Amino acid sequence: MTKLRLAIVGAGPAGIYAADILLKAERNFEVSIDLFDQLPAPYGLVRYGVAPDHPRIKGIITALRGVLDSGDIRVFGNVRFGVDITLDDLKKHYNAVIFSTGAVKDADLKIPGADLEGSYGAADFVSWFDGHPDVPRTWPLEAKEIAVIGNGNVALDVARMLVKHADDLLPTEIPENVYAGLSASPVTDVHIFGRRGPTSVKFTPLELRELGELRDVDMILHDEDFDYDDAARDAVKSNKQVFVIDKVLNQWRQRETGSASRRLHLHFFAKPLEVVDDGTGRVDAFRWERTKRDGAGGVVGTGEIREIPVQAVYRAVGYFGSELPDVPFDKKRGVIPNREGQVLRRDPEAGTGLFNQQMYGVYATGWIKRGPVGLIGHTKSDAMETIRHLINDLGNWWRPESPSEESIVALLDERGVKYTGLDGWHNLDQHELALGEASGRTRIKVVPREEMVTISRAE
Numbered sequence: 001m002t003k004l005r006l007a008i009v010g011a012g013p014a015g016i017y018a019a020d021i022l023l024k025a026e027r028n029f030e031v032s033i034d035l036f037d038q039l040p041a042p043y044g045l046v047r048y049g050v051a052p053d054h055p056r057i058k059g060i061i062t063a064l065r066g067v068l069d070s071g072d073i074r075v076f077g078n079v080r081f082g083v084d085i086t087l088d089d090l091k092k093h094y095n096a097v098i099f100s101t102g103a104v105k106d107a108d109l110k111i112p113g114a115d116l117e118g119s120y121g122a123a124d125f126v127s128w129f130d131g132h133p134d135v136p137r138t139w140p141l142e143a144k145e146i147a148v149i150g151n152g153n154v155a156l157d158v159a160r161m162l163v164k165h166a167d168d169l170l171p172t173e174i175p176e177n178v179y180a181g182l183s184a185s186p187v188t189d190v191h192i193f194g195r196r197g198p199t200s201v202k203f204t205p206l207e208l209r210e211l212g213e214l215r216d217v218d219m220i221l222h223d224e225d226f227d228y229d230d231a232a233r234d235a236v237k238s239n240k241q242v243f244v245i246d247k248v249l250n251q252w253r254q255r256e257t258g259s260a261s262r263r264l265h266l267h268f269f270a271k272p273l274e275v276v277d278d279g280t281g282r283v284d285a286f287r288w289e290r291t292k293r294d295g296a297g298g299v300v301g302t303g304e305i306r307e308i309p310v311q312a313v314y315r316a317v318g319y320f321g322s323e324l325p326d327v328p329f330d331k332k333r334g335v336i337p338n339r340e341g342q343v344l345r346r347d348p349e350a351g352t353g354l355f356n357q358q359m360y361g362v363y364a365t366g367w368i369k370r371g372p373v374g375l376i377g378h379t380k381s382d383a384m385e386t387i388r389h390l391i392n393d394l395g396n397w398w399r400p401e402s403p404s405e406e407s408i409v410a411l412l413d414e415r416g417v418k419y420t421g422l423d424g425w426h427n428l429d430q431h432e433l434a435l436g437e438a439s440g441r442t443r444i445k446v447v448p449r450e451e452m453v454t455i456s457r458a459e
């Protein structure tokens with residue numbers, strides 16, 4: 001019977017679901033899967049993106065862990081594709097590879113002052129508060145007034161983490177350094193800005209509603225943003241999500257304010273223009289142009305310029321994928337070009353510059369396949385599509401010269417790569433749970449990479 005030796009690069013939800021779906025799929029060949037990740041711990045953005053005060057979503061890790069624990073998948077953490085292993089290595093040892101490397105960088109916001117001191121990308125801040133090993137341990141939380149640019153759930157996460165009292169995060173798994181940093185924050189006002197109106201936001205109702213439940217935080221909204229036209233009224237009537245969002249926002253408008261020590265302001269119809277310099281290269285203010293509905297579902301500028309003093313700006317305008325060595329990359333969209341998960345490369349003979357030729361043996365799934373939108377659940381349907389093609393493409397798989405399971409281990413050992421296996425994750429998991437228990441918390445994350453590796457490898 002044919003055997004598929006499959007490498008999956010990226011142990012986030014997309015990679016783990018892909019492995020699970022393949023193992024359960026109807027097929028006439030055996031499967032042996034090796035799952036690689038650059039981080040010493042699996043689960044991608046579920047561990048390093050989802051906010052620590054969302055324990056229900058973090059709980060998805062339990063299901064993903066169940067897949068890894070099923071015994072049919074080998075995990076190689078702390079192995080970076082492009083550094084520790086290359087595409088040529090994979091071709092030598094596997095029949096095919098699925099890239100599920102996600103998107104971890106901030107998309108650019110091209111306005112003057114975006115790179116001033118005190119202007120931060122949301123992804124970096126998220127990595128800090130979620131204890132990512134590759135970002136600095138300290139975060140400059142010196143601002144009293146902060147602008148958060150963006151109207152999606154990441155903007156909500158960032159604003160919530162900034163305005164929430166640190167003690168209310170103690171029951172979560174936040175690392176010690178994050179608790180210490182947030183406890184010392186002098187923040188009083190966080191302003192969220194979106195270009196469009198309240199009926200066009202990308203927030204989901206559950207995440208929005210949560211803001212209004214924060215202790216000692218007043219929600220501040222502005223009547224001028226709620227002067228709806230017919231299109232906005234139609235959206236409220238016809239779309240359940242918009243209906244709920246509108247209801248939540250209008251409930252907040254009726255609330256008494258003035259007693260809380262912190263405030264969360266929502267500004268709609270605000271097109272970012274500039275992060276204003278204080279003359280020394282630091283953030284001094286945020287400037288925007290008031291927009292209005294254009295009658296066709298979009299907005300146009302009104303020419304009215306506004307400004308508020310802030311000492312920090314967080315840009316939450318989306319994530320962007322990263323290019324991998326020897327793998328085609330669509331620089332505009334930040335994805336690996338693909339047709340339903342089958343990776344496409346440029347046909348050099350056609351000379352069109354278009355990605356339209358299948359790169360046999362190479363597949364993509366998750367955020368690196370379709371861009372950084374959608375929830376964890378969406379990566380499951382993604383993976384189904386990719387796996388369907390992988391199975392059907394049997395005749396075009398690579399024919400590796402060293403397909404044995406030992407050969408890749410020998411290669412990593414030879415290169416001195418300190419990889420962490422599934423047992424390693426169990427060690428780290430136990431260690432973090434024990435750290436938490438000692439402080440009356442569920443878990444305290446270990447942050448430094450070296451420490452993660454040492455604990456995982458029980459060295």
Ligand SMILES: Cc1cc2nc3c(=O)[nH]c(=O)nc-3n(C[C@H](O)[C@H](O)[C@H](O)COP(=O)(O)OP(=O)(O)OC[C@H]3O[C@@H](n4cnc5c(N)ncnc54)[C@H](O)[C@@H]3O)c2cc1C
Pocket residue numbers: 009010011012013014015036037038039042043044045046049050051054057079080081082100101102103104126154157319324365366367368373374375376377379
């Ligand atoms: C701030 C934030 C909050 C979110 N909150 C929620 C939420 O509450 N609910 C929800 O459903 N969804 C949420 N999402 C969306 C969810 O995280 C994504 O849908 C999902 O994680 C995408 O899965 P993925 O596996 O494609 O990518 P990822 O989760 O990013 O996994 C990619 C993996 O690939 C690894 N990798 C990357 N490059 C390499 C390399 N060169 N070599 C080896 N490994 C590599 C990474 O280390 C990572 O482990 C959130 C996203 C963000 C950014």
